[in-house]
Amino acid sequence: MDNLEESVRQIVEEVIKNMDISIPKDNDVKNTGVFTDINNAIDAAELAFKEFGKITLETRKNIISNIRKITLANTEVISKMAQEETGLGRWEDKVVKNKLGILKTPGAEDINPEAYSDDYGLTLVERAPYGVIGSITPSTNPTVTIISNAIGMIAAGNSVVFNPHPSSKKVSAFLVNLLNKAIAEAGGPANLVCCIAEPTIESAKDLMKHPKIAILVVTGGPAVVKVAMNSGKKVIGAGPGNPPCVVDETADIAKAGKDIVDGASFDNNVICICEKEIIVVASVADRLKEEMKKNGAYELNEDQIKKITELVITEPGGPGSEGAANKNFVGKNADFIANQIGLSIPASTRLLLCEVGREHPLVWTEQLMPVMPLVRVKDVDTAIDLAVECEHGFRHTAIMHSLNIAKLSKMAKAMNCSIFIKNGPSYAGLGHGGAGFASFTIASPTGEGVTRARTFTRERRCTLVDYFRII
Ligand code: NAD
Numbered sequence: 001m002d003n004l005e006e007s008v009r010q011i012v013e014e015v016i017k018n019m020d021i022s023i024p025k026d027n028d029v030k031n032t033g034v035f036t037d038i039n040n041a042i043d044a045a046e047l048a049f050k051e052f053g054k055i056t057l058e059t060r061k062n063i064i065s066n067i068r069k070i071t072l073a074n075t076e077v078i079s080k081m082a083q084e085e086t087g088l089g090r091w092e093d094k095v096v097k098n099k100l101g102i103l104k105t106p107g108a109e110d111i112n113p114e115a116y117s118d119d120y121g122l123t124l125v126e127r128a129p130y131g132v133i134g135s136i137t138p139s140t141n142p143t144v145t146i147i148s149n150a151i152g153m154i155a156a157g158n159s160v161v162f163n164p165h166p167s168s169k170k171v172s173a174f175l176v177n178l179l180n181k182a183i184a185e186a187g188g189p190a191n192l193v194c195c196i197a198e199p200t201i202e203s204a205k206d207l208m209k210h211p212k213i214a215i216l217v218v219t220g221g222p223a224v225v226k227v228a229m230n231s232g233k234k235v236i237g238a239g240p241g242n243p244p245c246v247v248d249e250t251a252d253i254a255k256a257g258k259d260i261v262d263g264a265s266f267d268n269n270v271i272c273i274c275e276k277e278i279i280v281v282a283s284v285a286d287r288l289k290e291e292m293k294k295n296g297a298y299e300l301n302e303d304q305i306k307k308i309t310e311l312v313i314t315e316p317g318g319p320g321s322e323g324a325a326n327k328n329f330v331g332k333n334a335d336f337i338a339n340q341i342g343l344s345i346p347a348s349t350r351l352l353l354c355e356v357g358r359e360h361p362l363v364w365t366e367q368l369m370p371v372m373p374l375v376r377v378k379d380v381d382t383a384i385d386l387a388v389e390c391e392h393g394f395r396h397t398a399i400m401h402s403l404n405i406a407k408l409s410k411m412a413k414a415m416n417c418s419i420f421i422k423n424g425p426s427y428a429g430l431g432h433g434g435a436g437f438a439s440f441t442i443a444s445p446t447g448e449g450v451t452r453a454r455t456f457t458r459e460r461r462c463t464l465v466d467y468f469r470i471i
Contacts, residue, residue, distance in 0.1 A: 019172035029188035033180040034173045036089045037223060038203045039162045042212050044191035049159040051189035053129075057108065064107040064155055066186040067179060071102050071147050081171040086139050088331030089267035094143070096432070097267060097440075101151075104431045104438035108155040110453035122468035127211045127457035129157030131214035134207040136228070138220045140270040140331065140368060142168030145219050145440045146175050150193050152439070153217075154183075155453040161213070162195040163204045167221075173197055208233065217456070218263065222322065231446075236448050236455060238272075238441040240322070241396030243365045243426060244387035245275040246411060248380040249283050254421070256401035257291020260372075263399070263425030265296065265350035268282045270331040270368045273397040273419060273426045275362045275455045278374040279383040285376045289353065295317060296350035297372070299333065300343075305354045307341040309362060310369055317364030322392055325367040334370040364390050380404070382409045391415065396444045399426055418442050418449040427462040 007211035035041035036438045052060075061271055070080070079094035111127040137145040146162055147173060153160045174175040182191050196203055204224070208231040216218075217236045225239040234328040247256050280288050300308060317323025329337055334349040350372045356362055362373035377383045380402070382428050387398060398415040400422055402408050412420045419429040419442065428434025428449070441451045448455045 006170050013105065014209060016387050017198050029182055030090070033176040033191050033194045035194060035196050036198070038206045039210070040135075041191075041194040041377055042132060042207070042210050045159040045161045045194045046212050048189045048192040048194075049129070049132055052157065052159060052192060055188065060155065060157070061108050063183050063186040063188045065180040066150055067147075067154070068102050070182040070185075072099065075099055078171060078175055081174060082168060085169075085171050086165075086167050086331070088140060089270050090333070093267040097141065097271070098144050100427075100430065100432050100438045101148035101440055105148040105151040105454045106155070106355060106437045107151060108453065109282070111156055111457055117469040120468070121463065121465045123461060123462050123463040125459060127156065128460050130234075130458060131158060132212055132455065133160045133217055134157050134210065134213040134458065135160050135162050135173070135214055135217040136204050136207070136220060136224055137162055137164045137168075138203055139165035139167045140272070141219075141440045143175055146179075146193075148440050149217060149219075149451075150179055152451060152453045153456045154192060156456040158214075158456055159192045160194070160206060162193070163199045163207050164195055165198050169197065169199055180216075188316055190268075200317060210397075215456075217441060218317055222420045225445055235446055236441070236443045236451060237446040238443045238451070239394065239396070239445045240366050240471075241272045241394050241442075241444070242317075242322075242364070242391055243273060243397040243399060244415075245278050245399040245426075246380070246383045246387050246401070247278065247280040247284065247288055248400075248404060248407060249281045249385065249402040250407075251284070251401035252403070252423070253284055253287045253352070254291050255329075257288055258295045259401070259423075260288075260424040261292050261295040261297050261351050263333070263427055264372050265370050266425070266427055268331045268333060268371050269372075270311070271427070271440075274368075274431055275372070275399055275426050276366060278372060279386050280374060281378055281380055281383060282376045282378055285355075285374070289355070289374065289436070291372060292351070292353055296348065297353040298338070298349045299353045299355070299415065303343060304343060305362075306354060308337065308352065308354065308371060311340055312337065312369060313361050313365055314369060315360035315365075317366075318359065318361065319364070319389060320392075321364070323361060325365055325369065330368045332369060337369065337371060341403075355441035358386055364392075374443050381406050381410075384414055387411065388414050391417070394444055396442065397421070397426065397429060399424075399429075418444045
């Protein structure tokens, strides 16, 4: 065990020891943000929201800067903690993912007001906070979702109570504590960001129906988004995806091969936007496979594909049905998964490549692991049709490698997704090696797309009649 792992363990133990707090009557709270009871967490966040309303915009900006500074200094610690606690992904990739959320999530500049002036005077449109937000976070991106959501929600003037996935409760509590330290240091109120120490499905449901929760921001699989949407509250829902990646005969195949391995193997494919199936035009399929193998993919034979499928799929997806993957293999390394079927491959292997037919369950099931199906089709139009079908209408993310602008445009329209990446790895769509800002809550079912501070605001208009058009 290296020193960092030991120090991570010590930090976790220390945090857990000091975590159990409820609000004393005099509100003299400890300000860790971590509570044993969801009701106490919500009460504390409500108090924090009221205090936050009295604070200047400049202080709000300083709070965001300090959150970025302190989380950046702890990136390696939280990445290792998350990997150790959840057993998912690769901590080195989580460092990249966390840094992306810390540095590229927009702050208060995203809620600048707009003004309209004409013959009738001046109208100002400002963005107001909702209040206390209830946020449910996934096991797959446990820390970056909390960081990115906290930055956006605070920049917009809200407070937030997180109900993290139970399998990431320790790192979430550690992080919430850290965020509150950063907020207090910059002059913000206590418990602006809260969570509970022992999150459960029940506590998530309590959060969803609590009268003091103004809106819900839910990031997870299909079940939780459906439950939230039945809560009667406004929901910003970020659900599952099954991003297809189409490669046509005009693509730069060497680049496509590298980009696909890089994107699909990033954090062992646990991110919802990662490439989940490749659909390639037959004339370039063999070349694409060769390029992928040069970049860390290992191709399985027919017998190995059969065994891997039995191992990793519990409920086979198909046309019109999402299916389900075996959770025991979600986010695991490629060589670990290969080992389970008696196949020994180098630990440096990033992706298991499986050429299959179009009806194969690997194509239709969101697996969240480095097992990549590849389907060969006769032409690009067939590829686009299949891509639309196996994305299941989630409208989440799709990727295409092509130099044919007409086909790029055709696929972008046909997919109708929150994110469409052209000629790059999937993570370019989140601002890593691609233009634009980052977020790890991509609200496809409710339509907000890649969320940001302004997503967490109510628009308010103020009109002055006849005056203040001063030109
Ligand atoms: P999950 O659905 O198992 O859990 C997500 C959260 O919902 C957890 O906090 C969990 O405790 C809670 N939850 C689950 N079922 C619930 C229920 N019935 N009632 C109340 N709460 C419930 O998902 P996961 O395995 O942690 O994350 C992976 C899934 O999330 C994938 O499907 C992935 O595509 C999706 N995801 C989507 C986005 C996005 O931005 N669209 C981002 C990350 C993950």
